[in-house]
Amino acid sequence: MEHHITIPSEEAELAATLHYPTNNKAGAPGCERWPLILICHGFIGSRVGVDRLFVKAAREFSAQGFLVLRFDYGGCGESTGDYGAGGIDIMIEQTRRVIDYALSMDCVDLSRVILLGHSLGGATALLTAAKDHRVKTLVLWSAVAYPHNDIVRIVGKSEYEKLEPGGAIDHFGYSLTTRFFESMSLNQPYEQLRKFKGDVFIAHGTADEIVPVDYAPLYQKLFWLRQEGQCDLELIFKADHTFSSQSTQEELFTKTHEWLSFIHKRKKDWNDWTI
Template identity: 60%
Template sequence: MERAITIMYGSTELKASLHYPIQTGEGKDVKGNQGGHCPLIVICHGFIGSRIGVDRLFVNAARQFAAAGYMVLRFDYAGCGESTGDYGEGGLNAMIEQTRVVLDYALEIDYVDPNRVSLLGHSLGGAVALLTAAQDRRVKTLLLWSAVAHPFNDILRIVGQSTYDHAVQYGSADYMGYSLRPSFFESLSEHQPFAQIRKFTGDVFLAHGTSDSVIPTDYCSLYQKLFWMRSYGQCDMELIFQADHTYTTGGSKRELYDRTLEWLTYNEKRKREWHNWEI
């Protein structure tokens, strides 16, 4: 079952879609539950994106994850998709706070397991997911798809130097119908995801397409090396052969979803075995 919801962030309406886990049968508990609770995945979209995703990337992902027993919540950041507000107002700090407000809502659902909360971030959403997890201990697992590593440089490369120069000179610049202000770009330069990695002690799954022309594939291996330098937490990486930034082809999407779910299953099994060993 899927339900459209609205989550308030101050006076801003964040439009969202909630996917309930598929049940094993009428009146039975959902797949993968523990003590009557199910795991949660919150999806964070990328730069001027939406909860639908390019070519329904997040819709299809949410439905496949729900079929595997996950509660999934995908939402539009302020000024994107169906949400109200202006995109980029408040910069990355506002996006982090919006993500935390969404977590507040999701964790009020009584059958969500607070010990199995994952943030899934794509592109700029990957950086926001990491920055959120570095601040919010409720996030136990990160799933980063084609994640931005240097927010200012990466977004500048996407929008072009002329767009940035126009914003600085005139106070705003139009990019694909979105009004980008200097404060937005300043916030991008203030945040360095690599510098926050050690603050997150949970497990991490990284995926990146080998044909990504938007965000360098090398970021994936750099992220993995830095995550492995932590004292706690595992990190695994998957490169999706010939996949572009938004995993456009059906084959790329299927491999991305399958590899992500396989890792989630493997990681839960690893944690259970470690827990039993400790006992």
Template identity: 50%
Template sequence: MSFFCCRNQVDLFSRITVLICHGFVGSRIGVDRLFVKAARDMAAHGFNVVRFDYAGCGESEGEYGAGGMDALLRQTRDVLEHVRNMESGAPGKLILLGHSLGGAVSLLTAARDSRVDGLVLWAPVLRPFEDIVRIVGEESYREALQYGQTDHRGYVLRDTFFQSLRGYEPLREAKRFTGDVLLLHGNRDEVIPVDSVFHYERELRLRQTGRCETEVIVRGDHTFSAHDAYQRLISRTTAWLAQQAGNETVAV
């Protein structure tokens, strides 16, 4: 299986490399070019950024959801390994930036892989099974149960994909990650309720190691499409990344 990746490289020895993990049936481009803009803005602040398409999304091969949640985690680790190989000898930190379902995948990956130094979670899914069923709709989910698959926005989603989500509860695994975390969520998110971010915050603040910072973005929808919401999202993110790099000169 091959994945389509795009890299905004500033400095081979940059102290920060960000790997962007897109959400459910998304792509490395993002709604309203969210990830394109974010990658360019982060690169402008001196951070290396890598974007990729999960299997079956964007320009990557394969079928989305084949192999279930396990496959999404495996693909994330594969790209992480690829990034680490590209960064061979570089001393920088590797940060996973996950949006929506990509947020849950990023957290689960970080909880299992010590190569991840930090997490930025934008509007992260809290309960993968419940959240994805709500997004596709109960009728479509029942269709998958009855016929083995359903169509969602042109993607064939199999019953096995939905059932695979049941076995993962990122909230329960949050304490296993010992790095710093930045949580950002829009107050107008109608896809993943903003209350989700407070559940994550509570669990992450109970850890003995690792800091957690949280902000609710005013006028932010699920993809932070409003101009001022996006500007706050990216300014908060770049400031946090600068702190991780040991350079706190970026204004919040």
């Protein structure tokens, strides 16, 4: 069962789609508490995803018993607002507003709130989790590590150099302002990740030509330096940035679900121990 909804934030009305579990093991909406996955899309993306990646992911995970909420950041997809006028700070706040909405429902298991971010959405998810302790688990797909440098590389250095103070550049119809790029430079995921105490799953394609696959093992190393929380890495062989082939999508979904199931079982087993 899927519902299209609108979530208010200060800057925009955020279009979203809520997927209820379809495995019929947890009863009807409102009768059980389900684990929640919130999907954060990437740069100038949408809740649909390239090749419908997020639609397919949401339906796959809802079939496994998860409540899934995917949404468009302000100025993207069907949401109102101006994407290029703000930056990653605004995306973090919008993500927190989506969390507010999701946790206002009485069918959410508060111990299993999962942020899943792809590309720039991965960096946004991590930075949100570093601030918001309601997030218990992170899933990072092809995650950006240096927001400013990575987005400048995607936009093109020659185009970025045309940006004048207080001005904007046109990128596929999105007007990206100096504020947008300044926000990217001020937010560094590698510096903030130690503030997140939960478990992390990282997946990256070995054929990713947009975001370097080398970021993934460095992310894992830094997450393991924390005093709390586990971090596991899965490299998807021959997968591109958006896992566009059917085989790499299936592997991505399977590995992610298996890891989430393993983490839940491990915590449940440990909670059954008494001293």
